[in-house]
């Protein structure tokens with residue numbers, strides 16, 4: 001996919017992704033290699049996003065996106081210009097879901113089986129970026145869609161921690177879906193057997209070599225791919241036993257009763 005028109009920056013995202021029209025005339029949310037979060041955020045988007053998709057969770061399609069900063073010369077903001085100029089070449093595009101709404105845990109009900117699958121998945125990828133303050137989920141055509149996995153797989157910022165990372169607990173007390181009675185153990189029984197070495201190989205093969213080059217301590221991109229697979233395979237086996245959904249905090253994060261009643265009343269009309 002190649003960008004033909006830079007439409008606008010999406011300022012609600014910390015990495016300032018861009019809305020860009022491509023040569024297939026589709027519109028994509030593009031995450032740029034030049035963003036402060038760096039190319040590892042894009043690696044995390046690809047691995048986590050494609051893994052979620054294969055586990056049956058909804059994630060917008062991800063595409064390799066060629067971006068030439070020349071198509072954005074009309075963008076007046078200097079900071080955005082600097083970001084775009086630093087991002088020529090291969091970036092990550094995701095299908096733009098037109099009219100999608102940001103997920104609001106007060107205004108949308110999620111069934112507990114789906115909540116369990118999402119919480120277990122987030123524990124697997126070590127995603128702390130799906131809290132009720134910043135849900136990183138969209139509602140589109142009445143369904144729940146997962147976005148923004150750039151901050152997951154945190155151990156890849158320091159590979160020395162990757163071994164112990166497999167055993168790290170996951171605190172889901174603040175998770176945006178914590179109030180929908182998720183049962184991560186039931187979700188694990190369904191999903192963990194699907195996280196096989198061959199599935200993970202298929203997924204890491206989708207990460208472009210150029211985002212895996214020059215990783216200290218690794219001989220080349222394939223060695224880095226094997227490291228991602230290893231942590232995920234190890235975590236899949238037992239992370240469900242280390243997910244905490246602390247009841248006390250769960251109550252604390254639930255909206256006050258008057259607000260729940262008000263929202264429910266509003267939804268009923």
Ligand SMILES: Nc1ncnc2c1ncn2[C@@H]1O[C@H](COP(=O)(O)OP(=O)(O)OP(=O)(O)O)[C@@H](O)[C@H]1O
Pocket residue numbers: 010012013014015016017029060094095096097098100102134136138147148149150
């Ligand atoms: N595929 C999509 N379709 C429609 N809107 C999207 C899509 N992806 C992202 N958005 C919108 O852009 C915003 C920013 O996206 P995203 O959260 O992925 O960016 P980010 O820079 O990683 O954000 P953060 O500040 O959470 O780190 C989202 O909150 C959402 O409103």
Ligand SMILES: [Mg+2]
Pocket residue numbers: 013014136148
């Ligand atoms: Mg976000």
